[in-house]
Amino acid sequence: MYELIMVEEKKGLEERMGDFEEEVKKIGKKVNEKVKENMDEKRSRLKRTLGVLYPLLTSLIGLIILGISIVSIEVLNLALETSFLFTLHAFLVNNLEILFLALLVTSYGSYLEKKFRDLHLVLSPLITSFGVTVFLWVLASVVGMLNMSLGRYHSIGISNMVLSNLGNIFVVLAIIGYVVLMVKKDKKLSEEVKDTSSKATGKQESGEGEIKRLYRSGKDNLLGGVCGGIAEYLKTDPVLIRLLWVAMILLSLGFGILFYIIAWIIIPRNPEHEWRE
Numbered sequence: 371m372y373e374l375i376m377v378e379e380k381k382g383l384e385e386r387m388g389d390f391e392e393e394v395k396k397i398g399k400k401v402n403e404k405v406k407e408n409m410d411e412k413r414s415r416l417k418r419t420l421g422v423l424y425p426l427l428t429s430l431i432g433l434i435i436l437g438i439s440i441v442s443i444e445v446l447n448l449a450l451e452t453s454f455l456f457t458l459h460a461f462l463v464n465n466l467e468i469l470f471l472a473l474l475v476t477s478y479g480s481y482l483e484k485k486f487r488d489l490h491l492v493l494s495p496l497i498t499s500f501g502v503t504v505f506l507w508v509l510a511s512v513v514g515m516l517n518m519s520l521g522r523y524h525s526i527g528i529s530n531m532v533l534s535n536l537g538n539i540f541v542v543l544a545i546i547g548y549v550v551l552m553v554k555k556d557k558k559l560s561e562e563v564k565d566t567s568s569k570a571t572g573k574q575e576s577g578e579g580e581i582k583r584l585y586r587s588g589k590d591n592l593l594g595g596v597c598g599g600i601a602e603y604l605k606t607d608p609v610l611i612r613l614l615w616v617a618m619i620l621l622s623l624g625f626g627i628l629f630y631i632i633a634w635i636i637i638p639r640n641p642e643h644e645w646r647e
Contacts, residue, residue, distance in 0.1 A: 422481070424481065425474070425477035425478045425480070425481045426474070426477070428473075428477045429470065429473040429474045429477045432470075432473040432477075433466075433469075433470050433473065436462070436466070436469060436470075437466075439462070440459060440462050440463060440466075443455055443458060443459045443462070444459050447459060452519065453518070453519045454515055454516055454518075454519035454520075457515045457518070457519070458512065458515055461511055461512075461515065468504070469504075469508075472500070472501065472504040475497060475500055475501070476497075476501055479493075479494070479497040479501075491551070494547070494551070495543075495544050495546075495547025495548050495550075495551060496544055496547075498543070498547055499540050499543035499544040499547055500540065502539075502543055503536055503539055503540040503543065506532055506536065506539065507532075507533065507536055510528075510529040510532040510533050511529070511533065513528075513529050514526050514529030514530065514533070517529065541617065541618060542618060545614050545617070545618055548614070549600075549604070549614075552604045552606060553604060582603070584599060584600070584603050584637055585599050585602075585603075585637065585638055585639060585640035585641075585643075586598070586599040586634070586637050586638065586639050586640060587599040587601070587602050587608075587640060587643065588639060588640055588643025589640075589643050590602070590608050592612075593630075593634070594630070594633075594634035595639070595640075596630055596633045596634055596637060597611040597612045597615055598611075599637060599640065602640075615630065
């Protein structure tokens with residue numbers, strides 16, 4: 371009988387503890403939601419007050435955090451005295467301005483996205499390419515310093531290859547970004563035209579089985595019709611595509627030529643065009 375009472379008491383205690391835990395979680399959730407709501411409200415008020423200066427403030431805060439990190443690395447290096455921490459500290463100090471510029475570009479990129487969508491749409495490939503390039507630069511530099519401190523000299527070549535081609539990487543990423551931007555714009559325009567046509571005829575097109583294929587152009591071709599075909603696919607001026615491709619060839623040290631040959635082989639001819647034999 372005593373054991374039965376103890377078991378019942380234990381079960382009751384466990385149930386009460388479970389109820390207590392559930393209630394505490396609910397209270398904590400409400401407190402977190404309230405704190406988050408207050409923080410969002412204060413942040414929104416601060417954004418409205420500072421306006422165009424708000425991204426500058428966030429960049430300065432990021433710079434302060436970066437400065438604290440640099441001081442921490444210096445103190446840690448005094449205790450451990452490793453070559454990696456020494457070179458990392460020197461790298462951050464010597465490139466503090468570039469890192470601050472990266473924070474500034476990222477912050478103002480977010481600001482433009484919310485305030486000036488059209489302008490951000492035009493600049494977004496450049497902003498994204500710049501951010502990715504800076505990230506790869508920092509990553510390759512840190513990996514190279516780490517390999518150097520560990521004596522892995524055979525692995526340093528990869529980091530050096532990335533560092534020596536940062537300009538090419540930026541240009542290629544920017545070109546890809548603008549091509550994707552044009553494709554999205556063309557797709558959106560096509561959907562709007564289809565919607566307008568469907569509403570005018572009173573019919574809703576399913577669009578199933580309709581795939582827009584990329585072909586090489588037989589009408590507008592200087593060599594293989596690759597640039598002309600891409601221009602027809604994007605419904606844009608082929609001269610613009612050729613200029614972008616020439617820029618990629620000049621800045622990528624011949625990489626664009628190899629890519630053109632691969633595209634020439636992979637992309638089929640447009641069957642509706644007449645091809646000179």
